[in-house]
Structure formats: C-alpha cells, structure tokens
C-alpha cells in the first residue's frame with residue numbers, strides 16, 4: 218500500500234489522509250492450495266513481527282513470497298521452502314554447509330535440531346538426538362532453502378520422510394506445536 222500521512226509539527230500524532238492499494242496477489246484468491254500456503258506464511262510472519270515490529274527484512278521477505286506464490290504452481294515442496302527461508306530470515310539457520318562446531322565444509326552430516334544445523338561425525342558424538350543426513354537429502358534441503366518457489370515445486374525428493382522429519386522437528390522447536398499441526402493438515406490437501 219501507499220499511505221499518505223499528515224503531521225503537524227506541534228502535534229504528537231499524524232492523521233492518515235490517503236491509502237492506496239498498489240498490488241494484490243490476485244491468483245492466491247483463486248487457488249485453494251495457494252490460499253492455504255499464504256495463510257501459513259502470514260501466520261508465521263505475524264507471530265514474528267509481534268515481537269520485532271521494526272524489522273524491515275521480514276516485510277521484504279513476505280512480499281517476495283507472496284509474489285512467488287501468486288506466480289507459480291504450488292505443492293508441499295513450496296511449503297517446505299517457505300519454512301526454511303523463514304527460519305533463515307529469523308536467524309535460526311538451519312546451517313547446512315558446514316559443521317556447526319569445527320566448521321569443516323560438509324555435504325552430509327548429522328542434524329541436531331536444537332543446535333540449528335549439521336555436525337560432522339566426530340563433533341556429533343556428544344549428541345543423542347541427531348538425524349543422519351546423506352548427500353542427496355542434504356542437497357535437496359539446500360535446494361529448497363535456496364531456490365525460488367517456481368523451481369522448488371519440481372524438485373524430485375527421494376528421501377521425503379527424512380526431509381519432512383527434519384523440517385517438522387525444526388518447526389516444532391522454533392515455532393511451536395501448533396505450526397506443526399498445520400503442516401500435517403496441509404500435507405493432506
């Protein structure tokens with residue numbers, strides 16, 4: 218929106234004079250799947266800006282996601298991609314390039330959810346709750362985090378169970394259980 222405010226030098230508050238809608242994601246309202254995904258996105262964003270109102274990055278991210286959802290066909294990969302990107306914006310990773318502890322570059326590893334990413338074999342020894350992730354699965358996760366929503370839709374994921382397990386555990390840990398429940402509902406659509 219474009220909003221015009223009037224504010225007198227002497228007054229504490231401004232008056233809104235005009236508000237104009239510049240763009241709206243028309244296609245989202247015509248497609249049930251897009252609509253549901255957008256609902257999920259906005260719910261995450263709303264929860265986040267509740268605590269961090271002065272954080273412009275989150276608004277740029279939201280607009281970018283809305284445009285991409287509006288433009289492209291969507292599926293469950295789209296949701297996973299949105300979640301991974303949202304976590305990145307929030308600053309909670311997931312780290313998938315190098316071992317969190319020794320910083321060795323890795324193309325496979327052990328995921329430790331509460332630490333926010335992967336560890337190498339040695340460094341993961343101290344953790345009980347870790348999920349082994351092979352090269353292919355890790356590279357699919359990176360693809361979902363990196364690429365735009367038009368591309369991720371067509372990604373063929375071999376080890377979907379593991380990807381889902383990691384994403385759902387992440388969401389559960391960082392966003393809470395009710396965001397996990399929503400994912401399960403969306404999966405059925």
Ligand SMILES: [Zn+2]
Nearest residue numbers: 316319337340
């Ligand atoms: Zn290490």
